[in-house]
Amino acid sequence: MVINQSLAGVVLEARAAGAAVGRILGARHGIDGVLGGDWADLRRIAPARWERLAATPGAALGSCRHKPTAEDCDRILAALVEREVGFFFYIGGNDSADAARIVAERAAAAKAPIQVVHVPKTIDCDLVGSDHTPGYGSAARFVASAFRGDDFDSRSLGGVKINVVMGRDAGFLTAASALARERDDDGPHLVYLPERAFSIDKFAADVKRTVAKFGRCVVAVSEGIRDASGTLIAAKFSEERDSHGNLQLSGTGALGDHLARALKEKTGIRRVRADTFGYLQRSFPGIASESDSAEARAVGEAAVRYALGRAASGAKPEAATISIVRRPGRRYGVDFVPAPIRTAAKRTRSVPKEFIARSGNDVTPAFLAWARPLVGQLPPTDVIR
Amino acid sequence: MVINQSLAGVVLEARAAGAAVGRILGARHGIDGVLGGDWADLRRIAPARWERLAATPGAALGSCRHKPTAEDCDRILAALVEREVGFFFYIGGNDSADAARIVAERAAAAKAPIQVVHVPKTIDCDLVGSDHTPGYGSAARFVASAFRGDDFDSRSLGGVKINVVMGRDAGFLTAASALARERDDDGPHLVYLPERAFSIDKFAADVKRTVAKFGRCVVAVSEGIRDASGTLIAAKFSEERDSHGNLQLSGTGALGDHLARALKEKTGIRRVRADTFGYLQRSFPGIASESDSAEARAVGEAAVRYALGRAASGAKPEAATISIVRRPGRRYGVDFVPAPIRTAAKRTRSVPKEFIARSGNDVTPAFLAWARPLVGQLPPTDVIR
Numbered sequence: 001m002v003i004n005q006s007l008a009g010v011v012l013e014a015r016a017a018g019a020a021v022g023r024i025l026g027a028r029h030g031i032d033g034v035l036g037g038d039w040a041d042l043r044r045i046a047p048a049r050w051e052r053l054a055a056t057p058g059a060a061l062g063s064c065r066h067k068p069t070a071e072d073c074d075r076i077l078a079a080l081v082e083r084e085v086g087f088f089f090y091i092g093g094n095d096s097a098d099a100a101r102i103v104a105e106r107a108a109a110a111k112a113p114i115q116v117v118h119v120p121k122t123i124d125c126d127l128v129g130s131d132h133t134p135g136y137g138s139a140a141r142f143v144a145s146a147f148r149g150d151d152f153d154s155r156s157l158g159g160v161k162i163n164v165v166m167g168r169d170a171g172f173l174t175a176a177s178a179l180a181r182e183r184d185d186d187g188p189h190l191v192y193l194p195e196r197a198f199s200i201d202k203f204a205a206d207v208k209r210t211v212a213k214f215g216r217c218v219v220a221v222s223e224g225i226r227d228a229s230g231t232l233i234a235a236k237f238s239e240e241r242d243s244h245g246n247l248q249l250s251g252t253g254a255l256g257d258h259l260a261r262a263l264k265e266k267t268g269i270r271r272v273r274a275d276t277f278g279y280l281q282r283s284f285p286g287i288a289s290e291s292d293s294a295e296a297r298a299v300g301e302a303a304v305r306y307a308l309g310r311a312a313s314g315a316k317p318e319a320a321t322i323s324i325v326r327r328p329g330r331r332y333g334v335d336f337v338p339a340p341i342r343t344a345a346k347r348t349r350s351v352p353k354e355f356i357a358r359s360g361n362d363v364t365p366a367f368l369a370w371a372r373p374l375v376g377q378l379p380p381t382d383v384i385r
Numbered sequence: 386m387v388i389n390q391s392l393a394g395v396v397l398e399a400r401a402a403g404a405a406v407g408r409i410l411g412a413r414h415g416i417d418g419v420l421g422g423d424w425a426d427l428r429r430i431a432p433a434r435w436e437r438l439a440a441t442p443g444a445a446l447g448s449c450r451h452k453p454t455a456e457d458c459d460r461i462l463a464a465l466v467e468r469e470v471g472f473f474f475y476i477g478g479n480d481s482a483d484a485a486r487i488v489a490e491r492a493a494a495a496k497a498p499i500q501v502v503h504v505p506k507t508i509d510c511d512l513v514g515s516d517h518t519p520g521y522g523s524a525a526r527f528v529a530s531a532f533r534g535d536d537f538d539s540r541s542l543g544g545v546k547i548n549v550v551m552g553r554d555a556g557f558l559t560a561a562s563a564l565a566r567e568r569d570d571d572g573p574h575l576v577y578l579p580e581r582a583f584s585i586d587k588f589a590a591d592v593k594r595t596v597a598k599f600g601r602c603v604v605a606v607s608e609g610i611r612d613a614s615g616t617l618i619a620a621k622f623s624e625e626r627d628s629h630g631n632l633q634l635s636g637t638g639a640l641g642d643h644l645a646r647a648l649k650e651k652t653g654i655r656r657v658r659a660d661t662f663g664y665l666q667r668s669f670p671g672i673a674s675e676s677d678s679a680e681a682r683a684v685g686e687a688a689v690r691y692a693l694g695r696a697a698s699g700a701k702p703e704a705a706t707i708s709i710v711r712r713p714g715r716r717y718g719v720d721f722v723p724a725p726i727r728t729a730a731k732r733t734r735s736v737p738k739e740f741i742a743r744s745g746n747d748v749t750p751a752f753l754a755w756a757r758p759l760v761g762q763l764p765p766t767d768v769i770r
Contacts, residue, residue, distance in 0.1 A: 026769065029541075040769050040770075042769075052765060052766065052767040053767045055764060055765075055766070056537060056766040056767050056768070057533075057537040057538065058534070058536075058537025058538050058540055058541045059537075059541040060767075060768065060769045061769060062540065062541050063541035063542055064542075145669060145671060146669060148442075148670050149386070149443070149665065149669045149670045150664055150665065150668050151443075152441060152442040152444075152668060153442065153443050153664050153667065153668040154443075155443055155447065156414075156443045156444040156448040157447075157448055157449075157450065161664070251546075251645070251657075251659060251660065252638060252641075252645070252658070253637065253638010253639065253641060253642055253659070253661050254638065254642060256637075256638060257637050257638055257639060257642075260637070273637070273663075273664070274637065274638070275638075275661070275663030275664055275665065276638050276660070276661065276663075277665070278658075278660030278661075279535055279546070279658070280531050280534065280535065280660065280662070280665070282538065283534035283535050283538040284531060284534045285530055285533050285763065285764045286530060286672065286763070286764040287671065287672070378671070379440060379670045379671040380440075381437065381440070381441040381442070381670070382434060382437040382438045382441050382445075383441070383445065384425050384427075384430065384438065384446060385425075
């Protein structure tokens with residue numbers, strides 16, 4: 001929901017640099033635009049319009065799921081050189097950081113003076129070197145809000161409700177469901193992350209115990225849950241893979257429906273429903289987290305400041321990412337710290353074990369304390385006892 | 386999202402009546418609470434708390450999907466007489482109105498002086514005699530917001546996106562997806578309501594034409610779409626029925642997945658995704674429509690005023706529902722008009738034909754003009770051309 005905040009941050013900071021920056025070009029659909037020569041002239045967009053663009057969901061320049069080959073990277077470099085690009089900002093997650101890293105290496109080898117900066121953005125929150133990532137707080141706010149509302153639906157009607165949350169490898173987003181809780185008996189009552197092996201029998205036992213205690217059960221399940229051998233539970237239903245070789249998990253309700261069916265069979269509970277939150281998690285307008293929006297903007301600005309500072313110092317380009325580092329102490333605050341681009345490239349981070357309850361079906365208070373300032377306050381609720 | 390507004394309206398108006406009202410009891414889980422003697426003392430809840438309860442999603446007293454038998458209705462009457470209930474307010478849709486109607490008939494036959502009032506609430510917007518129903522505007526706001534965000538996701542990534550929207554028989558909620566549009570090329574590009582026969586071949590042709598024009602296609606589909614013979618498309622995937630004999634449509638992604646699969650086969654389009662909005666449509670907190678919230682409160686107040694007025698006049702009880710009647714003229718406004726309870730009972734209303742485009746795959750400008758004040762303004766967006 002906040003990727004355009006980062007784009008606005010880059011463009012407005014670049015505009016503010018005066019004569020140090022010439023044209024400001026935006027490649028449509030990421031590297032596809034670079035390869036296809038499809039550029040937008042971002043200087044032509046008046047500064048006032050950037051506020052509305054920044055609050056618009058989706059990627060204003062478009063996105064791509066295209067993984068560049070070695071040959072593509074050579075062609076990207078050639079396209080940048082041809083356009084006399086001096087600064088190359090690449091917004092995205094760890095795959096994007098890796099693509100940017102390769103382009104920077106080619107540029108260095110070719111002695112092309114292009115400063116490459118990766119601008120972090122992923123709702124998965126899985127970049128190494130950062131406390132969290134732009135995009136996470138707002139998607140987490142959607143998830144926590146959805147669970148808070150859905151828990152009242154469950155209170156009204158009873159039974160078991162399973163909600164499938166995005167997050168292929170990292171469970172940060174699924175974990176955020178626990179922020180929905182205000183009272184001891186609030187859901188989600190069970191939270192399953194990809195970081196812990198998922199067993200359908202243990203799941204059924206957990207649900208039965210919860211229903212015995214509360215008369216109902218709300219469950220948060222990551223789309224990326226795996227069995228003890230590491231095989232995705234969803235692998236049984238989906239064959240489609242993207243160009244990164246990843247199985248399609250979102251845009252289908254198959255996993256939720258499977259879990260609901262299995263649970264009915266194993267427990268005999270009659271009312272079992274499953275929702276898959278899907279793409280709304282990253283695109284629902286008007287509910288972005290305040291701190292996330294501000295940080296997404298700031299990380300774009302920090303990327304430009306780093307690039308311009310390095311150019312002004314006369315040092316040769318050195319590809320970087322911008323890490324978000326949380327300040328110690330009680331009051332929430334972060335710093336935007338340039339780091340070697342390798343930090344964020346390829347590798348990913350999982351939910352640390354101190355955030356996962358020993359039971360394997362919940363998060364810890366440490367997680368809640370960590371996540372709360374990223375998500376912000378949710379609308380308070382009340383119940384009649 | 387606003388059913389508790391109506392509950393607050395009833396309770397606060399009853400409290401304001403002074404000595405005319407004694408105890409204020411709330412039956413937990415609707416008629417189940419009446420039958421089981423599970424009552425909450427609503428006078429004990431301080432007026433200040435009602436504001437927070439009113440903004441809480443779900444039904445604060447719980448809900449039920451239990452259809453009362455003739456014998457149940459006799460037992461309900463006996464329970465009301467035993468508790469010395471003088472006024473019986475029943476919040477819900479057309480099935481609830483019908484149950485309340487039967488209880489009122491039994492009361493009249495037994496000469497029990499119980500004034501029954503049905504307080505309308507259904508996100509389906511399908512009650513006869515009302516311009517619209519409490520609950521609809523907020524659920525429609527969720528749907529329109531979700532499509533507005535999702536359309537930008539589609540702009541970023543292309544392909545075909547199918548979103549399945551609630552509404553078993555009436556397409557009002559699915560139609561609200563069209564409120565997402567700001568620009569000529571904004572989605573949803575196709576809107577399918579249960580009021581028009583659905584053909585998978587025509588659907589595939591519609592999508593192909595849209596992709597040829599815009600390079601992508603966002604589709605709104607009602608969960609209640611039927612083929613030319615009137616059979617639910619979803620009937621192929623779900624066997625589960627509730628006590629009203631209705632097929633389970635929500636809480637499963639099967640219909641969306643089926644449509645996505647069929648579309649891939651018929652068109653050869655590779656990227657086809659389906660989301661099913663599910664229960665979030667009626668429970669997502671913090672985004673209720675302003676006019677819907679205010680009207681849901683007012684309809685509860687109007688129900689109490691009608692009941693007290695009738696009692697004060699000395700007339701014998703006459704079961705009523707509260708119809709929402711839109712005032713003529715440009716400026717939006719409504720009146721809350723007591724009407725015979727039969728008006729809202731059992732029968733339902735469909736989307737009128739002047740709201741459905743001749744093509745059968747879109748709504749008309751007349752629908753948009755009708756729906757806009759119910760939903761309110763959405764966050765504005767912008768695109769880079």
